[in-house]
Amino acid sequence: xxxxxxxxxxxxxxxxxxxxxxxxxxxxxxxxxxxxxxxxxxxxxxxxxxxxxxxxxxxxxxxxxxxxxxxxxxxxxxxxxxxxxxxxxxxxxxxxxxxxxxxxxxxxxxxxxxxxxxxxxx
Amino acid sequence: xxxxxxxxxxxxxxxxxxxxxxxxxxxxxxxxxxxxxxxxxxxxxxxxxxxxxxxxxxxxxxxxxxxxxxxxxxxxxxxxxxxxxxxxxxxxxxxxxxxxxxxxxxxxxx
Numbered sequence: 001x002x003x004x005x006x007x008x009x010x011x012x013x014x015x016x017x018x019x020x021x022x023x024x025x026x027x028x029x030x031x032x033x034x035x036x037x038x039x040x041x042x043x044x045x046x047x048x049x050x051x052x053x054x055x056x057x058x059x060x061x062x063x064x065x066x067x068x069x070x071x072x073x074x075x076x077x078x079x080x081x082x083x084x085x086x087x088x089x090x091x092x093x094x095x096x097x098x099x100x101x102x103x104x105x106x107x108x109x110x111x112x113x114x115x116x117x118x119x120x121x122x
Numbered sequence: 123x124x125x126x127x128x129x130x131x132x133x134x135x136x137x138x139x140x141x142x143x144x145x146x147x148x149x150x151x152x153x154x155x156x157x158x159x160x161x162x163x164x165x166x167x168x169x170x171x172x173x174x175x176x177x178x179x180x181x182x183x184x185x186x187x188x189x190x191x192x193x194x195x196x197x198x199x200x201x202x203x204x205x206x207x208x209x210x211x212x213x214x215x216x217x218x219x220x221x222x223x224x225x226x227x228x229x230x231x232x
Contacts, residue, residue, distance in 0.1 A: 037223075045160070107221040
């Protein structure tokens, strides 16, 4: 079945780095755009970053541009989010999500992982 | 990238219909067809309910419908059921080639 499994979350001090991974299975990963979406404790959803199916184009929210990098390895069916210079306000559950249709990057997030928690605190 | 504006809460009785609004600008909701809606139950991942303003993914009940007028998109749920009680979020593509979510609406089924 179609599945996304995030990993790499944890507790980290402000200013440090963390890399999240999202392992995809049950579909042809290389044909779908992918996104990261986060949710701070008790708050709403916030789109973080998106990447085209072939990795040639990436997009970032203003709040993370220059600090976070989204990437993918289609040979490993894995999506990544490299997070540098972490701040307390980056504390959230980070979800990996997949576009609902092949080839497009439209923000129709039809498949979601269970999320991984990142806590930034001294 | 200001969040889209949604009412904090709405409520309705079983069998009734409710509508949740999502207001943006000409740079997001009003300018593109890429408006989607998500349902999120407590402790769960979001679920896509409507995409591209008014399209339902396979498996989503036809009690859910979407529309858009100018800079405001709307999600209507008809024949309210207890299991519809959840948080609902709208999302839109923006002119900055990013995406933005609404602040979320808590639906209570009375």
